Amino acid sequence: MRRPEPRLGLAALAGAGLLAGAVPAVAGSAPADAVATAAKKKRRPKPRAVKVRDNYYGPAKLKVRRNTKVTWKWPSDIGDTHDVKTRKVPRGAKKFQSPPYASGAKYSQTFKKPGTYKLYCTFHSTEMTMTVVVKK
């Protein structure tokens, strides 16, 4: 059986850059799905990174938009054992706790509910804390 020919729409060609210069860049001329994709991309917040060090998070306070993915990064070489755990979250938000890591590890969470999240390291709970404020 013959395989059907792949359908190459304008959007695909545009995505591949093949239409660059061939089609005038007039607002509203792109197909609806390409516009939607672009808009969605625009809406998606930039991921943020937090360093995990002895004995602090850097930064210790973070303001982000909804649906921001935050990644905690442990040092690549050497460090004491730390984790990140929620102490307080907005109503309806999920609590979380990372495994304990010392080095070479990453751990991510996406913050979906607006509000203030208080976080801490369970090994150094008296001094190693951070706050994430999620804006609406």
Add this chain to the structure above:
Amino acid sequence: MAVAGPPASAAAAAKHPRKVTVCRRGCAYSSIQKAVNRVAKGGTVRIRPGTYVEGVVVKGRRKDGITLRGLGGARRVVLQGKGARDADGNPAQNGVFVDGADGVRLERLVARNFPANGFFVRNARGYLMRNLTAAFNRSYGLYAFNSRGGRMTRSTGYGHGDSAFYVGQTPPQKHPRRTSLDHLKGYENVLGYSGTNSRYVDITKSDFFNNGAGIVPNTLKSEKYAPATSGTIRGNRVFWNNFNYFKPGSPVKPLPSAAGSFNYPTGTGVVLFGVTKWKVSDNDIFGNFKWGVFSVSDPTFKPATNRRNRVTGNRMGGANGDANGVDVFTEGSGSGNCWSGNGTVTLDPGSQPDVQLYPGCAGSPPANGRDDQQLGEVAGYLLQGVGQESSWVKHPHKRVGTYKPIDGESVR
């Protein structure tokens, strides 16, 4: 017609057997983790000799009381950290990590080269770590945190960037379950034993030698339940702790010091750092080139003030034919700290005991008095790294069994 299935208990036993065996090839399980996931509460995972490139996690109450036992001798089952990955794709951090499971037994295993710890128990009531070897893990060898009771015994730790054995953040208890550390060997680590805010710990019949410092109970702000309290250090040999890991090329890299800009002391046998009600008695403490017993408080954190500690009946350098730089040193802070029956000791300062710095233990608890000059001497020493060695009082050692002193040099 209804067909009777196997009895519920038989089905459960098949799903979660009491005994499982792991080996590299030819067993039902080639991974220790898979066997742990399957074994029943209270069951046993028997591990045949071999090298297993994995970190094992024992998590939750459903794993209470399980045993992980190496077969074929104490050092024939090796958990190798180099190249081991956890389920998230991160480097596996610990040889075995027991989290929230009570009474787990770890026996006859080796853990080496993990980025965090060899054997790590957290949030448990009781555990047994027996016949374990931890080597060149980056932080701790055998490590217990936020746990009540437990025992580390007949185990060895070397090459760690913090300590071979660690008990930290012990929750206060009305009827304490004590933690026993006995018949251990800790050598060529930054610290032999360390315990931040640990309670009810008895360290006995063990050898701590060739570390930066031998036995170091301590109090820090960073963990809960300050101060470290109610511990004993009895019947140990604490000697030759003259490992200068600050030297370039040392295979042991110290973790960044938890004491801020201060380094840990090297050349030191026993350190009492801001602890309460610790008894140091009947130990042999010798051949440490800076201090035999070193007692100091943290002037910036009130709970880390030495109180009601007793250093009695120890055989110090001279009695063992192998002098310490100075047998005992304190800056005199706190209250109720006393020194008695340690034979002829060398003191800093002076040749006669200063009654405020070194009061005896007879009668009512002594008043102590801080001497700022002594404190200044401590600060000057701890601000140095590799240069700490320049003030050591070096000399050849008396032989101790088959052990060899390293005296400032890196691990062979």
